[in-house]
Amino acid sequence: MxxxxxxxxxxxxxxxxxxxxxxxxxxxxxxxxxxxxxxxxxxxxxxxxxxxxxxxxxxxxxxxxxxxxxxxxxxxxxxxxxxxxxxxxxxxxxxxxxxxxxxxxxxxxxxxxxxxxxxSIPDWLDKVGATQLGELWEPTLSALNEQAPVVLRANRLKATPQEVQKQLATDGIQTEVISDDALLVTERRNLFRTKAFSNGLFEVQDFSSQQAAPALEVEPGHTVIDACAGAGGKSLHLAALMENRGKILSLDIHGWKLKNLKERARRNGVSNLETREITSTKVIKRLAGRADRLLLDVPCSGLGVLRRNPDAKWKLSQDFIDRVVIEQADILSRYSKMVKPGGKMVYATCSILPQENDAQVDAFLASETGQSWTLEHKQTFLPEVDGYDGDGFFVSRLVNAG
Structure with missing residues (x-):
């Protein structure tokens, strides 16, 4: 009613x-x-x-x-x-x-x-998508205009996906295990009031976003830098993959986001994570050659997550996309220097535009800074491909020959 x-x-x-x-x-x-x-x-x-x-x-x-x-x-x-x-x-x-x-x-x-x-999208944005994605744009746009699924990531420091599934079922929340760590919520309820959440058994994280941390190929004992950590969902995933061993340094320009990450880390039982606010370029320079692994989930247009943030299409502009592309290239060039010879870096975005993804990687590899780097892997996730029902996302892995 x-x-x-x-x-x-x-x-x-x-x-x-x-x-x-x-x-x-x-x-x-x-x-x-x-x-x-x-x-x-x-x-x-x-x-x-x-x-x-x-x-x-x-x-x-x-x-x-x-x-x-x-x-x-x-x-x-x-x-x-x-x-x-x-x-x-x-x-x-x-x-x-x-x-x-x-x-x-x-x-x-x-x-x-x-x-x-x-x-229901601005004309200028429709033209950008059509130009960059061609025939893939129409089905992608249609998929991005649907309601987003709710996907969880089991925190393996505390529970398996099957154990999370069982615990949530006691609160009337039905889920389906869809990958090694991911569970699809098939009946929507308030997840944040459950015992499983308060005990740190899971995090809400889309399936595509869950692909970034494994792509980095971390090992227990590594020194890992998550340089655009935000609220830290991928940092927490890295900690689970590293079995709480080694060191994760989570960086961000927003101190309040890192404060939230500390709270989430405590709930998740993560003990190998340190946060550091990027207050100047010196923070990055002092970490040169320190990382075995570097995750760059860079600022982007966010076009891959319009299902979750549909208001973004009314706030975006061509000028913003142009500026964020310049910022992405700058981050790749400067932050990559934190990786040791033989180390690896993942460059990722929640965008579907090749301008922000493949083209950025290609430009970096062709630059003076990128001469020692080679591309090992890349994948673009589009919501309409092969029945995939998640966000648009791009992930690539590069190795530093030194």
Whole structure:
């Protein structure tokens, strides 16, 4: 059942996202916390419909008449159109007056002939994707416009995937083991309130993201640097692969992210991890020749994770992509010097654009800094390929001959 309070919450979140530039995940979390009386179904409805409108924003505006939403009632109408497209019946509220299901369905059918409108994406971004991915762009874009699956990584310092699966089942959460460490959640619940989470038995991490740490081919006893660690999901994965032996140095320019990583490391039972904020170029220079392994999960456009962050397509610009490409090349050139002769480096992004992936690796290998390096492995993960149902991701491994 749809309640006015639900629509008020969704409209409030949408206004903040599109008018004030708020991030969708944070805004939805804020709205859900505002009223703790809501049950799990109410919370799920608000979150899902907010994301649905964000995901289909351009298309819904077109179906509503093309104007930019400004008032509370405008946001209600977009939600109403989304619900009609899902086959729901609308209550006879004044905010929905004039919404004709037949007319909306006819306009929706006409919109299917225009890819950027159908998939609800800016024209400039559609052109970038088509230019760089060719015939792969259309199925990739369609897949990226669907709801993201929830995938977990079992923390092998504490439990096997089968043990995690069994523990979660006691809380009514059903999962399917899909790889050595990954579990697909087949019934959505609040994972963060489970004993398994509080005891550090798993982390939420997409399947594609889980490919970065194993690609580095770490061994217990290695000195490993995760140089763009962020909140540290891959650092924690590396610690498990290293069996808590050796040393992991997690670096990032944001100290608050590293603080969160320390908390996650304690919950995960990780004891071989040290964090260090990158406060100047000296931090990198002092680590020259120190690493057996280096992970560079570099800043990127994030086009591979639009399913999780659909608001990103409305915040991105060509200028941002141009700037981040320059930053990626700079990180590759300077940070690679931290690797010992004979050591290895993984360059990874959560982008699907060759400009940020293959082209960056090729340019590095052709540069003066990259003369001692060779490419051992690379793979691009696209959501629509071979039934793969995860994020878009790129991972490559290079070895330093010294």
């Amino acid at each position: 749809i309640y006015p309070a639900h629509l008020e919450a969704i409209a409030s979140a949408l206004a903040a996202i599109f008018t004030d530039g708020a991030y969708a995940d944070r805004e939805i979390a804020r709205v859900l916390k505002a009223d703790k009386r809501r049950g799990s179904k109410d919370r799920a409805f608000i979150a899902e419909q907010t994301y649905n409108v964000v995901r289909n924003y351009r298309l819904l505006r077109h179906l509503a008449g093309g104007g930019k939403p400004k008032k509370r009632e405008d946001w209600w109408r977009l939600v109403g159109i989304q619900l009609l497209l899902e086959g729901e019946s609308l209550p006879p509220w004044k905010e929905f007056a004039g919404l004709n299901e037949k007319e909306i369905q006819e306009k929706w059918t006409d919109a299917q002939t225009t890819r950027a409108l159908r998939e």
